[in-house]
Amino acid sequence: EAFNAKVAAADQLNAFLVKTPDHALAAADAADAARAAGETLKPLAGVPIGMKDLFATKGVATTAASKILEGFVPPYESTVSQNLWNAGAGMLGKLNLDQFAMGSSNETSAFGNVISPWRRPNDTAPLAPGGSSGGSSTAVSAGLAPGATGTDTGGSIRQPAAFTGISGIKPTYGRCSRWGTIAFASSLDQAGPMARDVRDCAIMLEAMAGFDAKDATSLKLDVPNWEAALSVDLKGKKVGVPKEYRVDGMPAEIEALWQQGIVWLRDAGAEIVEVSLPHTKYALPAYYIIAPAEASSNLARYDGVRYGLRDLPEGAGLQDMYAATRAAGFGDEVKRRILIGTYVLSAGFYDAYYTQAQKVRTLIARDFERAFEQCDVLLTPTAPSAAFALGEKQADPLAMYLNDVFTVPASLAGLPAMSVPGGLDKDGLPLGLQIIGKPLDEQGVLNASLAIE
Numbered sequence: 001e002a003f004n005a006k007v008a009a010a011d012q013l014n015a016f017l018v019k020t021p022d023h024a025l026a027a028a029d030a031a032d033a034a035r036a037a038g039e040t041l042k043p044l045a046g047v048p049i050g051m052k053d054l055f056a057t058k059g060v061a062t063t064a065a066s067k068i069l070e071g072f073v074p075p076y077e078s079t080v081s082q083n084l085w086n087a088g089a090g091m092l093g094k095l096n097l098d099q100f101a102m103g104s105s106n107e108t109s110a111f112g113n114v115i116s117p118w119r120r121p122n123d124t125a126p127l128a129p130g131g132s133s134g135g136s137s138t139a140v141s142a143g144l145a146p147g148a149t150g151t152d153t154g155g156s157i158r159q160p161a162a163f164t165g166i167s168g169i170k171p172t173y174g175r176c177s178r179w180g181t182i183a184f185a186s187s188l189d190q191a192g193p194m195a196r197d198v199r200d201c202a203i204m205l206e207a208m209a210g211f212d213a214k215d216a217t218s219l220k221l222d223v224p225n226w227e228a229a230l231s232v233d234l235k236g237k238k239v240g241v242p243k244e245y246r247v248d249g250m251p252a253e254i255e256a257l258w259q260q261g262i263v264w265l266r267d268a269g270a271e272i273v274e275v276s277l278p279h280t281k282y283a284l285p286a287y288y289i290i291a292p293a294e295a296s297s298n299l300a301r302y303d304g305v306r307y308g309l310r311d312l313p314e315g316a317g318l319q320d321m322y323a324a325t326r327a328a329g330f331g332d333e334v335k336r337r338i339l340i341g342t343y344v345l346s347a348g349f350y351d352a353y354y355t356q357a358q359k360v361r362t363l364i365a366r367d368f369e370r371a372f373e374q375c376d377v378l379l380t381p382t383a384p385s386a387a388f389a390l391g392e393k394q395a396d397p398l399a400m401y402l403n404d405v406f407t408v409p410a411s412l413a414g415l416p417a418m419s420v421p422g423g424l425d426k427d428g429l430p431l432g433l434q435i436i437g438k439p440l441d442e443q444g445v446l447n448a449s450l451a452i453e
């Protein structure tokens with residue numbers, strides 16, 4: 001009831017697209033009943049969480065913050081959300097996001113941007129909550145929910161967590177089922193938790209992850225008990241600091257944050273080693289070819305026939321209906337990605353762009369493999385800046401894409417990566433540190449993050 005009341009009183013943040021107070025209350029009632037009956041409580045018994053509106057929820061409107069899905073009520077539940085309900089959690093509502101998870105500021109939502117609960121002192125300019133999981137970051141940061149789901153294709157869990165002073169982990173690609181999660185770039189998309197601290201993330205991730213026969217890329221592995229094995233003792237562990245992440249124009253305070261992170265990890269017993277990831281600078285351009293290519297293919301299903309919106313002008317034929325529906329339904333950023341994606345996949349340019357980007361992706365994965373011969377985890381900043389003001393980068397897509405420079409390499413390599421609060425900038429805004437781990441080593445990522453927290 002307390003969380004439902006907070007959600008109801010925070011409309012000015014625009015974090016929720018749909019509120020489902022009864023869903024949250026039903027989970028709380030079930031937990032009470034289980035306790036009264038002397039049953040063992042489920043791991044998330046009665047815990048109310050926010051659900052990014054990219055997860056299909058049975059009987060609850062799901063739009064991916066796009067007009068093209070307006071009115072779509074899924075007749076099925078995503079595996080990740082079902083796993084959370086099976087663990088006893090309840091849903092406070094569906095959280096706003098960048099349209100189809102494409103963006104870094106939540107400004108591409110068709111239903112208005114989310115406003116970060118943070119402000120610069122003596123400055124009324126509203127700040128971006130990060131993206132695409134901006135509703136999730138804001139709901140947790142503002143105390144509207146103890147945890148929220150996110151998805152991360154190129155940084156959408158980690159960057160918003162960093163911007164709002166919370167924690168979030170993208171597990172190894174394949175840990176969480178993608179079934180029922182609206183697709184953006186299928187070879188990159190991964191679900192993960194966003195919460196107040198590392199321990200809460202570990203608990204939530206245990207509930208979300210697991211093999212699912214309905215997703216062909218789901219990993220057939222048991223879910224470890226990450227929470228039970230949490231430890232801040234890093235003795236015998238090596239932390240790599242990749243020199244290529246020291247990018248031109250990086251603010252001094254980001255460099256200082258990074259140095260502070262090194263000190264904390266050394267204090268926890270880790271040995272620090274410098275490593276090289278030579279192809280880092282090609283990660284961002286490769287990502288912005290591969291992700292739009294996959295998006296252009298995935299978004300072909302929104303044709304006005306099967307889901308949500310249909311724009312059928314008088315006397316129009318099928319092609320006209322497709323065109324009218326897509327023109328009215330997709331936002332500008334989504335259209336930009338579809339155009340880039342179809343271009344790089346076109347017969348004349350496929351080899352020059354798409355094939356080349358895939359080769360670069362392999363080189364980036366190999367960079368990480370080599371670096372992990374010398375260390376257990378990597379430490380980097382999560383983003384090159386603190387939260388920027390809403391509107392600041394909206395007119396310049398390239399400036400917006402550059403914000404993802406530190407998060408996309410781990411996505412291209414499918415590696416687990418977490419953002420944890422590392423400190424504040426000169427204005428008191430949160431800054432995040434990123435820990436990247438070996439495939440399936442969520443434990444190493446969580447433990448190093450815990451040592452920073």
Ligand code: GLN
Nearest residue numbers: 101102103153154155156
């Ligand atoms: N900001 C990146 C993009 O716009 C990543 C988004 C994401 O991880 N979903 O593609």
